[in-house]
Amino acid sequence: MNADHGGSSPHRFGPARHLRTRVKVLPEHARGHNRALVLQTLFHNGAMSRADLSRETGLTRVTISDLVGEFIADGIVVEKGIRETTGPGKPPILIDIDRDGHRIVGIDLSGPGAFEGALLSLDGEVLERREVPRPSGGTAAYEAVRALADELLSLSTAPVLGVGVGAPGIVRSDGLVLSSPNLDWTDFPLERLLSAALDLPVLVRNDANAAVLAEYTFGQARADMLLVKVGRGVGAGLISDSQPLVGSRFAAGEIGHVVVGTDGGPRCACGRDGCLEAWLSASTLRARIADAAPEEREAVLHDAGVRLGIGIAPIVAALDLSEIVLSGPADLLDGTLIEAATRTLAERTLEGVYDDVVIRLTAQKDIVLRGAAVMVLSSQLGVS
Incomplete structure (x- = not known):
C-alpha cells in the first residue's frame, strides 16, 4: 500500500512520560516491559541511535539490539539513516517508530447530532474525517458506528493498528457498555461486536476517560x-x-x-x-x-x-x-x-x-478522537 499522507511528523513530545503502573514487574513480564519502554522512549523523543536508547532506558546494548531487530522485523520501527558526526568512528544509524507505516481509527460517540470519526497518524494527527448522523440508539446506533468504522478503514493507505471508540456512559474495562442512556445501550458488548466485525483490535472506553488520555499524552497536563x-x-x-x-x-x-x-x-x-x-x-x-x-x-x-x-x-x-x-x-x-x-x-x-x-x-481539538488513538497506542505498543 502507498502511504502518502506526507512525511514523518516533525512533532516530538519532549521528555518521555507514560501512565505509570503500580504492578511490580516480574521476571516473566520483563520482556514486555522492556518492549514498551523502548517504544515509549522512541515515541516521545523521536529518532535515536541504539546507543542513545541504551543510555536513555538503562537497558543493555545487547537487549536494545535484540528488541530493535524484533521491531524492525515486525514493521513497527524503521531505520532513518545515519547521524551526521565529525568525530572518528562509524556514524550511528538512527531508528524511530514507523510513524507513516500505520494508522489508527478513532470514533467519538458523544456529539449531540452526529457520530464523528477520524483516520489518525500515530502522532494523533487527523488525516481524514467523516461523520454520520446520530441515530436514536439501540441497534441502529451500533450499525452506524460499524458503518463509520468501515468507511474510515477504507480510506487508509497503510495498515491500521486498531480502532478506539469513546462512548458516553459507564464502560467496563473490556469495552462492555454497562449503561449509556443517550444511546439506549445497557450491558452492550460494543468492543466485542466491533472487533469481530472489523477483524481488528478495538478498544471502547468512556469518552471523558479517552479525552483525559489525550490531554495527558499530547497536551501539557x-x-x-x-x-x-x-x-x-x-x-x-x-x-x-x-x-x-x-x-x-x-x-x-x-x-x-x-x-x-x-x-x-x-x-x-x-x-x-x-x-x-x-x-x-x-x-x-x-x-x-x-x-x-x-x-x-x-x-x-x-x-x-x-x-x-x-x-x-x-x-x-x-x-x-x-x-x-x-x-x-x-x-x-x-x-x-x-x-x-x-x-x-x-x-x-x-x-x-x-x-x-x-x-x-484545553488547547486540543478532537480530544476524544485523539484519546481514542492513545488507547490503541497503549494497547498495541505500550505507548502513552
Whole structure:
C-alpha cells in the first residue's frame, strides 16, 4: 500500500512520560516491559541511535539490539539513516517508530447530532474525517458506528493498528457498555461486536476517560488532574500520580448527576433537581442564555461556574489535584465561567493549600478522537 499522507511528523513530545503502573514487574513480564519502554522512549523523543536508547532506558546494548531487530522485523520501527558526526568512528544509524507505516481509527460517540470519526497518524494527527448522523440508539446506533468504522478503514493507505471508540456512559474495562442512556445501550458488548466485525483490535472506553488520555499524552497536563468534558452531558476523566482512575464500578468521573447545592435548581434529565449537568451542559447553557436578557448572559455563565466550583472542590481536596482542564465550547467555558469556578474552588477548599490549582480550557481539538488513538497506542505498543 502507498502511504502518502506526507512525511514523518516533525512533532516530538519532549521528555518521555507514560501512565505509570503500580504492578511490580516480574521476571516473566520483563520482556514486555522492556518492549514498551523502548517504544515509549522512541515515541516521545523521536529518532535515536541504539546507543542513545541504551543510555536513555538503562537497558543493555545487547537487549536494545535484540528488541530493535524484533521491531524492525515486525514493521513497527524503521531505520532513518545515519547521524551526521565529525568525530572518528562509524556514524550511528538512527531508528524511530514507523510513524507513516500505520494508522489508527478513532470514533467519538458523544456529539449531540452526529457520530464523528477520524483516520489518525500515530502522532494523533487527523488525516481524514467523516461523520454520520446520530441515530436514536439501540441497534441502529451500533450499525452506524460499524458503518463509520468501515468507511474510515477504507480510506487508509497503510495498515491500521486498531480502532478506539469513546462512548458516553459507564464502560467496563473490556469495552462492555454497562449503561449509556443517550444511546439506549445497557450491558452492550460494543468492543466485542466491533472487533469481530472489523477483524481488528478495538478498544471502547468512556469518552471523558479517552479525552483525559489525550490531554495527558499530547497536551501539557500535569500528573494529577481532572478533565471535565462539557457537551451534551457532563463527565470527567481522572489522572492521579500519572495513573488513570476508573474506579471499581468503572464510574469514576461520573460527576454530571452530582447535585451541586441544596437550593434546588433546574430539573435534570435524570428527574432530579440541581444536578451539575443541569447547570453546565452545553445545550442547557445555550438555552438559558437564549432565554435571558442580554445583560443577564454573564450571570448565567457565572452561575454555572459557581456550580462547577462546588462540584469539583471535594474532588480536588480528596485527591490533591493540581489542575482542572475543561473541554467543551470555548464561547461558553472561557472567561466568566472559569473565573467563577476558580473563585468558588478557592472559597470551598483549605485556604493557602489549593490556591495554585489551575482551571483552564484545553488547547486540543478532537480530544476524544485523539484519546481514542492513545488507547490503541497503549494497547498495541505500550505507548502513552
